[in-house]
Amino acid sequence: MDAKAAAKDIKQGKISPLYVLYGSEKFRMNEFAAMLEDQLIAKEDRDFAVIPFDLSETPVQAVVEEAETVPFMVPRKLLLVRDASLFTAGKENAKLEHRVDVLNDYLQHPVDYSVIVFMVNSDKLDERKKIVKAVKSTGTVLAFNPLGAEELLRWVEKGIKDRGCMAAPGTAEALIANAGTGLQGLTGEMDKLCLFAGQGGTVDTAAVESLVHRGTEQNVFTLVEDIANLRLDKALNTLYELLKQREEPIKIAALIARQFRMILQVKDLSALSYSQGQIASQLGLHPYAVKIAGEQARKFGTDRLRQILSALADLDYQMKTGAVDKVLGLEMFMLKLGA
Incomplete structure (x- = not known):
């Protein structure tokens, strides 16, 4: 399954008990996690319902314990877990003992009031590990790799359109040439260009050349x-x-x-x-x-x-x-x- 299909399922109410997000495109990964939070948790509930973890500081069994704890004052919890190196070939933090067997046992009978999202800082998972095979069979594993050349152009054109502006021919190419391929940087530049063009305005290459600084x-x-x-x-x-x-x-x-x-x-x-x-x-x-x-x-x-x-x-x-x-x-x- 890819991120687009997973997002469609989430919007239709088909929620997986566990998501593992990995890849080099951190911006899209964070964007997916934010979308999941918007769909699952009401704004007024987020102080109680959205719980961050960092596996460089917290053992994975503590994450499982929190997932199994019945939510307080909210119907559902979202656990955002970063630095999930236990799914990769890299060395784990020697100061912490991650009891992966506890997570494996949880995956056999996940609770319906918690959703766990592991965000992995790696381009690939270690397919040899049992826990990777377990999350693939029970949860949803999504790769976030750089967009292809044509996909990136369409992403920029859609981004300008979503901001209430139109992109003149050649604008997306000019913007990428000036700002680079980083989605975070492109997002900021699109915000600036559409603010300059105004609602319903057109962003053209002249605006890109005058407003977007080239590194x-x-x-x-x-x-x-x-x-x-x-x-x-x-x-x-x-x-x-x-x-x-x-x-x-x-x-x-x-x-x-x-x-x-x-x-x-x-x-x-x-x-x-x-x-x-x-x-x-x-x-x-x-x-x-x-x-x-x-x-x-x-x-x-x-x-x-x-x-x-x-x-x-x-x-x-x-x-x-x-x-x-x-x-x-x-x-x-x-x-x-x-x-």
Whole structure:
């Protein structure tokens, strides 16, 4: 079951006694937990009904004991349990003894007045553990991985629409290019843009460019994109903007090298018929970054990419040994690249 299907079941009153949420997308995980809280617990009951735990400080048997305790003044309790490393391959806190057998016994006969939500700080669960098999058979296990490239675009467009605004063509792409792929950051920027556009207004790329600040990595991404499209004047403007922000030239060169290395890796793996998702998993990248790197890769040959990386390695050596002025070295590199 995925998060969307689980959310649909919850809204229809089909509640699991236990949920295990895991994955790298912490924002969506927290969003799901908040939705569950909204659906199960009335606002006036939350002081008594929503009980947080941290397994780095509290043994799991204490969570089970609380779940089995009849609620006071409320019809149902929601137990939010963080740092649930007992479901992963990582080492557990040696200072605490987690009696997993107590949780396993509880799963055989869970009470109907408590819902336990374990939030696991890991990309995957340890399938070898008995407790993981037990929660899969009794409860609901949900993975929260990064959205695919197209899913992320739709998520941004829906987010703008849900705020009472319309997104002009290209707005979602521009927003991601400026703000990055982090959902928390994108949420804040959408709030700001829709406040600027007003209820029923339209958010366009001009608003994104004027209101959304680009971080160093996003600026380097734009710089490489401009180089790939032979817009050398815009690429140099981005470089000078980074230097105005007192970014270290060696750091800028390293980020440019990382982007070109990513483009080469994506190109090589695409040639081996790897899918976008497989490449993202293999390289530890967001699927949207893989999508853009794939588009950039089509504008460079493999040999040309290797030459660029070799030139960047030489530039790094010269900058660090003082053989060339750092800013001048970057300018010369970009002019040669543009030529």
